[in-house]
Amino acid sequence: MNAASRPEQIAARTVVQGVQKMTPSEAFVETLVANGVNHMFGIMGSAFMDAMDIFAPAGITLIPVVHEQGAAHMADGYARVSGRHGVVIGQNGPGISNCVTAIAAAYWAHSPVVMITPETGTMGMGLGGFQEANQLPMFQEFTKYQGHVVNPKRMAEFTARCFDRAMSDMGPTQLNIPRDYFYGEITCEIPKPMRVDRGAGGEDSLNAAAELLATAKFPVILSGGGVVMGDAVAECQALAERLGAPVVNSYLHNDSFPASHPQWCGPLGYQGSKAAMKLIAQADVVVALGSRMGPFGTLPQHGLDYWPKDAKIIQIEADHTNLGLVKKINVGICGDAKAAAKALVARLAGKTLACDASKAERADKIKAEKAAWEKELDAWTHEKDAYSLDMIEENAKEKPFSGGQWLHPRQVLRELEKAMPKRVMVSTDIGNINSVANSYLRFDEPRSFFAPMSFGNCGYALPTIIGAKLAAMDRPAVAYAGDGAWGMSMVEIMTCVRHAIPVTAVVFHNRQWGAEKKNQVDFYNRRFVAGELDNQSFAGIARSMGAEAIVVDKLEDVGKALKKAIDMQMNEGKTCVIEIMCTRELGDPFRRDALAKPVRFLDKYKDYV
Secondary structure, three states: OOHHHOHHHOOOOOOOOOOEEEOHHHHHHHHHHHOOOOEEEEOOOHHHHHHHOOOHHHOOEEEEOOOHHHHHHHHHHHHHHHOOOEEEEOOOOHHHHOOHHHHHHHHHOOOOEEEEEEEOOOOOOOOOOOOOOOHHHHHHHHOOEEEEOOOHHHHHHHHHHHHHHHHHOOOOEEEEEEHHHHOOOEEEOOOOOOOOOOOOOOHHHHHHHHHHHHHOOOEEEEEOHHHHHOOOHHHHHHHHHHHOOOEEEOOOOOOOOOOOOOOEEEEOOOOOOHHHHHHHOOOOEEEEEOOOOOHHHOOOEOOEOOOOOOOEEEEEEOOHHHOOOOOOOOEEEEOOHHHHHHHHHHHHOOOOOOOHHHHHHHHHHHHHHHHHHHHHHHHOOOOOOHHHHHHHHHHHOOOOOOOOOOEOHHHHHHHHHHHOOOOOEEEEOOOHHHHHHHHOOOOOOOOOEEOOHHHOOOOOHHHHHHHHHHHOOOOOEEEEEEHHHHHHHHHHHHHHHHOOOOOEEEEEEOOEOHHHHHHHHHHOOOOOOOOEOOOOOHHHHHHHOOOEEEEEOOHHHHHHHHHHHHHHHHHHOOOEEEEEEEOOOOOOOOOHHHOOOOOOOOHHHOOOO
16 A cells, blocks of 8 residues: 555644644644645655654655655646645755755746755764765755754744745745754744735836836737746736737746737747747837746747847846846836736726737737748758758668658657647756757646756656646646656656656657757767767666556657547556657757857867867
């Protein structure tokens, strides 16, 4: 029987009231309960075993994972879907250090993840004991707040503060606890959670923004992650409809505006929508709603340097330090995306705006640009650079299976898009095909799309979608990964099987580290170093871990495979890995902005230019 199903683990979710005598472990666990914690992710360890022993009667389930990096990614996915805390815990030293990469990804996603880091006991610190490490510096760059329990009597205080600050500061926090501080006897009161009630922003800045919008002739809204986190999609839509403005998604926030809305234009940034780029290029006023306008999400793409040079910029951000940080702005509003959008709609109500007269014309432009982009995507069946054409020809001579084909990634992504079920959640890993997928992923519901954001780490997609699925078991959950990134995380399929958290994973098997290999094509004259992957059968590996698996080597089977896997997920509770055999063709280079043609001075390297 799975430990999570034992009768004694069904607990009454009440929090002790008033000043009480208790152990520090009890104070810690009761504070978790006060903050609504139902699930934690991690690997059991002696460092926190006294607290872990009472998780069950408190109604808290620890989801054991295969690797702690996966645990922290799961906590991130859980937080991004639920809007509540994701919690991760591990053994002091190596268990904790394994989480650093995933906490960094959560930091750039503004996820309220609480990283609980039990530490070497106080009497052993500084002696170089077993699994000793200085754990606070590991996370200082990637946390909004670090709480270190300095005395067992303050256990509830520091625990509560970490949970409060994760929500108020919109990012991960760390709770560091010397392992001997779980024991003893204390008298304390469990703090009540404190949540910040965010406002619309200052009256002066809101009025200035409204005045600027009143004179705009071609306003465009850039809908960012703050719209998703602030549950502000309806308010963003109301503002867009009042202005008749095209709405573009910020990079990797494709779920920040419904794709079925006629004013939706798609994402900016790497492998984004040409329609979005061409429309924002015409803007005289841009409203960046809940967006920091990150540099990688506004770089030229598809040969288009689309960011409007002369447009006035209104930036609305809950974090005042992001105002004007990346782009020069004209009006900065430190406020909640939902409240600010609502306030602007109220200020524009009943007014005649300069953009009113051309609303129908803009609607026609939006429709035309979107239609042109969709037509281009339909016809864009394979990459057309010289290297990709060579690889297509090479693959044509080699069949993966009898009667099979090496499939063009863009055709595969289009077929997957067509087969996506309603309310689907999708996570994408880092890599070439996953980045190209940015053009093909569309959502009508927020909290549906997850990517490693600016940190760009491999091994993200599968564990993150596991956490997302646990937070929303009624929604279909799909992970996209290339074969390189898949190798870093595929062991968490065992977590899905062991703990009945069914997901669907799509693995693009193209036998290479594609994103970096493209740089070697474009900048290093096809001198390939360490980019090739000689893979085993990922379907076979999945089956050995107890999951279902489907190998796809015919284009007509792509959509069928996804629908079958989703049916198994939703109706049979089964995890399925879809292994898609892809050509080695490659999309645009991932970091054209950060590379240049090589220069060599030494004679022995003169031919390597």
